[in-house]
Amino acid sequence: MGQGGEPRRVQAYDGELGAAVARAQQGDEAAFALAYRIVQPGLLGYVRGIVGDDAEDVASDAWLEIARDLGRFKGDGAGFRGWTATIARHRALDHLRRQKVRPRATGLENDLLELPGSHSTHDQALESLSTERALELVARLPRDQAEAVLLRVVVGLDGPAAARVLGKRPGAVRTAAHRGLKRLAQQLGPDGELGV
């Protein structure tokens, strides 16, 4: 992630997302569907890291609230990611309170996902890691580390936005994300899951 760690992959879509949200606020339904498609994968991944198997239901609840409150939102594409992540987080925490259980790993088999090819052996080993397994490992981190990693890497928020979603100082979130990624790297690296 690095020092100023901007997730460049996500930023490429933020201009398109901001424009779609503005049109959706003016009544453009296709624009809302576009915003949904851009945001949902990251949002679902984040929610799955908190609640596990019930992620689809929780994310659906979040989208009802997002649709309802859309007119209140002010901000650009990156801001929309932060706003929707905050709504999703509240739904997820409500869900946990009702369930009164800790988030569980999904326990799915390792379906292999097609990921873009790479020429290095190390990268190929990492690429055979399925989405489910990756999120399962993240969900097993201490919750503050899991959320910090998910918000930065999966939702694509910058440091200040992630801190705002979590209600914490940016320094604390940075530390939690760093620790979380380090622990994941240990689990996946030498002597870890992939035995690379």
Add this chain to the structure above:
Amino acid sequence: MGENGTSLDALLALAVRGVPVDPEAEGRAVAAYRAVREGGAHGARTRRRDDWRPREQRRPGREFKES
């Protein structure tokens, strides 16, 4: 962070974003949007928690951190 951390965060981001969206779930979200739009409710007030403009544009004197 080191190479492992960098590859890992790229992997997570790529893996999650490669997951296709469920069309039924999308349909429900769009239906909710349509219902709100038709109810004329999209003109509601922006609360502090809804204001995600860059810091300079937000109302002065407000703290950035929300509980």
